[in-house]
Amino acid sequence: MARHSLESKAPEPPAGARKEPPVTWSSLPHKSQLLILAACRLSEPLSNTCLLPYLYYLIRSLDDGSGKDGSNSSNSSISRRAGLLVAAFALAQFATSMVWARLADRYGRKPVIVYPLLVSVLANLGFGFGTTIPRVMFWRLIAGIANGNIGVMRTMTAEIVQEKKYQSRAFLLLPLVFNSGNIAGLALGGLLATPTKNLPWLFGGIKWMEKYPFALPTMVNAMVLSFALILAVGGLKETLPLKIGQRDIGLELGRRVMRLVLRLRAHGYQALNDDEESKTELTAYPSRQPGPSSSGMQSQPVTLKTKTIAVTLAGFTLLPFHNAAFMQLFPIFMSTPFNNNNIDHEAHGLFFTGGLGYNSSTVGLYLSAFGCSGIFLQMFIYPTLQAKFGTLKIFQFAFAMFPLSYILTPYVLLLEDPIARGAAIAFVLFLQVIARTLAIPSSVILLTNAAPSPKLLGTLHGVGNMLSSLARAVGPALGGWVSAKGMEIGMVGCVWWTYLTGIAVLGVMVSLKMEEGKSPHERERTLRQKEDD
Template sequence: MVHKTLTFKEQMNGFPWRQLLAVSIVRVSEPIAFTSLFPYVYFMVKDFHIAPDDAQVSKYSGYLSSSFALCQVLSAYYWGSFSERHGRKLALILGLMGSIVSLLILGFSRNFYQAMLARILMGLLNGNVGVIRTMIGEIATERRHQALAFSTMPLLFQLGSIIGLMIGGYLVFRPTGSSGDYIPKWVPHCLKAVVRSYPYALPNLVVTSFLFIGLVNAALFLEETHPVKKLRRDYGVELGDYIRTKIFGLKPILRPWQRHEDTDSVGTTAEVEPTAESMTTEPTETSQLLQDDNSSCDSIPSIPHTLTRRQSIALIRTYSSYEPTDLNKSERISADDGCSELSIWHHVFHTKVFYPISVNFIMSLHLTVYSEFLPVFLAYDLEKDPQNPHQLASKFPWKISGGISYLPQQTGTLLSTTGIFGVFVVIFIFPIVDRKFDCLKIFRSLVLLYPIIYVMVPYVIFLQQENIPKWWTSVYLYFITGTKTLCGALTFPQIMLLIHNSSPLSCRAVINGATISISAAARFIGPLIWGFLISWSEEKDVAWVSWWSLGLICMIALYQSYKIEPLNDYEDITVEREDQTSRQFSHKLRRSSLNSLANRR
């Protein structure tokens, strides 16, 4: 397959920056809320005194993560359906409000069950990831823009993770046993009493402030992208336009409902003179539908060349009397699997979109386990040999027990700084890689690095010997987390793009919702199973078992990736000239058809 290469200027021509910025502000608040728990979840569970011993902390940490993911499994599909019925914007606003309530409950939890209730509510009341993914596809409609637009998802996740991990790592203050005040002086005096009573309230209060900013941004500046709902009046956007015009002095934007009102005020009897410009642009509500030119042809004009895909679609839309979604239930055709060809079950499990979704499931599973249990593994106490305190209890290569006694601040620094590297990768490296290489080749090459990462993780313990400098541990961990960040930043946009372009337009939002539900199932299964597995491996002094098993999971994803159909970039990636030609062709066909109808009458 020929991969057509565009210059950066051609690729960015007409890129929808303004709306993607509004969506990005909403999106970045989601990983802040999601990842802020990771640095302190071990200590939070330990302070609840529900685990009988430290080795069981992983199991109860997995319960917190799995309860959140299980509720996402149950709710994400319905949030996708809700956005189809009521619009994307309303779904995002309600999801942000649900997250705010959930985080406040989590921060002020007194026991493990209150914390689990908070995580359950967070999973039930927020389906924004799937809705945002659909919105990005509706904003970036051209293939040349889609890769960069979808790359904002991992970019914003990396950026939000940096902020969330730093908040969770640096704003948790627990008694250390010393007689002095363990709360820093920079913490406001009015909050010190709250921090003493609720050590985990401060990071959640800060995170809710980010969510509130995202909520205000969504209400005022985010435009509806639903093909039908975007035509209804949005008072929030009108208030945002007033702020943009009066305060920032920006030029006002004519909204779809305002254009409709202007057309109604002119009246239906107003005549519009045909001009050369109107003959080369798409018809509007004021365009003259029937021409009096008797020289027009009686039917479809002759086509002297082979149609491109865009021109074919324009021809079908021009002369088709109904869309597939207009069929009655009795008229819908059954597929080979016995399901209706328009059913979500058929599209998810029996079409080409199945393999990208299954790969996304496996990727979500092992990356969630890594992100949530690496801090737990590092926080375990360093085990020393009872017979010789200067030696480790672990024996290379098979006996591995304990951790390296990392504090929340150290874990937060490790994960947030590698997150900064991920932002750099998405901004500067991903666009170059996307323009020059096929997305499936990128994915298949980088998936091979994950097993190496997971094999290396447990052996960081052997760097804790007294004769090895401490900075070796930092280099080792930064190499592992940096490589994992590089792989995630370059592979996740490709999988999302493959899912988006493999989905039929008629049920793309529902498929994205189903994809989020399936990914949430991975985030439910992963922490639940590996929580038990890590606890068991710690008790049996074989910590490598839990991490090596993640490497095997990655090999399954690699096998599934060879069943994914590649994108036809040569056909889809075009420059502005071809887009304009296709619009003119569609417009010519439409006007010719209407003239023919008038002549017959």
């Protein structure tokens, strides 16, 4: 019976030993805490991907009108602006990742989850009602600052679930929610943008929606994140060892509300008294080792400067470098007006231009529909593959799929039949979705396993999130610039064949140098056993 672990091969149990039951989603410990944390994780994908389906049309509507003729020069201008707008979010994340990590080590994990979530709600509302490029850029920066705490969430996951056999699914949960949030954000952005035009039977004639055509999807985002905020305040428990057991007004309020609800549903319900609740909270994570602290971070900085960590961080960073650029470039590619010259035999060699000419609702549905295949893969296929082949081999396989997807993408424009063109774009999109679905959770597990000690998990994930955010800022900005240059010379495939493919190939080379280690908690227990012996 295969065990879901972080190693490619699990040790054989001794003869006569009782086999443990297989790890399932329902067997995960502390499920309520993981689910609340997962709800909070929705903030980044909803805030970051909701605008992608209508990004082309948003920038064109906020522009001075030069982008309405569909020319190559105007399309290149939109591509540049789109790259900067997408990069602003990740740049703010990069600038604040280590700040959030240090605040979490000092004041606790929960405050660094709750307060940024509130700011994210406000940032979504502000972005939706923005009417100029500077205003929407400002709210993108605020949203990025509020979502710079992803490393804290990963650290919290490691502190909640420590047993090695559960980590495969526990560390898969946040990427799974991230992927789900991407799908929901793309669908919301595609369906609810310009609602008076896309859904006239429901929203036709509503004046404020005509004035603010892109406000509705961000308002729905704000409602969802407000619900996550309520869950976090009333149900999320602190995991920083120094803060466990301290009074939490939010938890007390949440327990009172739950007690009232249960009393209304079932007479005779007897809630735990305050002493029992406090005891439950104190022993919520009895096996946890002391978490990362500022003193630990300062006393062992040299331990992070190893070749294994450097290579792992490089692979962890290169993934969002090209994937974030793809997430910005592909919707623009789908929205740019189609160029009939490509199929009238006027295009030759590598020089052809244009896009697929889809509207925002089609773009959103296209991207979200194929993202659903990633959800299925993460939930049901990935754990089995990870247990059989190991995390590193899956990561390497996924990286090898990216270049093929990027090389083929521009050639779909040369297909004359719309059905064949649609099937081709579905194929290249499917390749990219499968690759990123396998690569994202694998990268998080590999980074966690590279930590030399549980005390440095927070620091390492903070550094990883900082570098990842920088990659997600530079990637789209540089990709938008290369795409604009390609359009100016009549080569829409320039950014796909040079920039995206080049970064993806570099990622393949780095992945071959990476190593798959044990979890830091497992490594620490092994060292303690050797010292005892």
